[in-house]
């Protein structure tokens with residue numbers, strides 16, 4: 309727990325959800341307390357024209373055939389240059405928190421891909437690559453056009469990669485969006501996040517600055533990574549807390565017993 313911030317909810321000693329703006333959490337976390345920043349920031353995308361991009365996310369991202377009606381969210385209406393400066397700003401601020409050899413994974417769509425990769429490099433990280441997330445043929449069809457079937461993970465490290473964590477991870481993820489597993493207007497599939505968090509060694513700490521419905525937190529809980537994350541919308545903090553309660557019930561654990569579920573290997577990163 310952080311002395312300056314009260315968590316909205318905690319799940320054991322190593323999983324904390326904060327209801328706050330990302331700048332506040334960035335300020336409150338101690339130096340070198342995070343192994344990987346894995347986040348799905350608002351893309352400020354969803355249209356060719358400035359007026360399209362400034363529209364309410366519910367109009368931009370709600371699939372007309374979807375049976376679900378998720379609450380909207382804020383912070384998704386920056387234009388191209390301010391988006392780049394904004395991402396660069398919080399990435400630069402995150403450097404203080406990241407351990408050497410740790411890094412950053414950022415989601416993006418094709419429109420914001422170049423801005424996102426530029427921001428990562430401008431902030432001083434070493435750009436390591438691009439991993440497509442193939443949403444499968446179940447994605448939104450487009451007549452007379454190639455389907456926008458993929459989103460992307462741009463990733464980079466603080467200097468050299470750690471030499472002592474050596475699993476071989478996939479360079480392409482293929483997961484459909486399943487409405488039964490979607491808790492946010494732009495929620496990511498849990499099976500996708502279970503694979504993404506593998507970049508962080510077991511027992512390491514993952515930070516998610518734009519947590520939405522806390523899919524990254526669920527992946528960390530299920531795989532023995534520590535988690536700290538924030539979300540500005542109280543509604544989605546509540547959605548996330550209820551979701552993680554269900555995960556614990558499914559795992560047969562209560563919040564205090566959670567630590568015993570883990571079998572951490574080597575790289576310990578107590579942070580909050």
Ligand SMILES: C[S@@+](CC[C@H](N)C(=O)[O-])C[C@H]1O[C@@H](n2cnc3c(N)ncnc32)[C@H](O)[C@@H]1O
Nearest residue numbers: 329330348381383492495496518520521523540
């Ligand atoms: C793309 S969504 C994340 C969805 C998430 N990956 C999931 O699976 O549910 C981005 C989230 O960032 C939140 N957000 C926007 N600006 C923020 C800020 N300045 N600080 C914290 N959260 C913010 C929004 O409310 C939104 O829920």
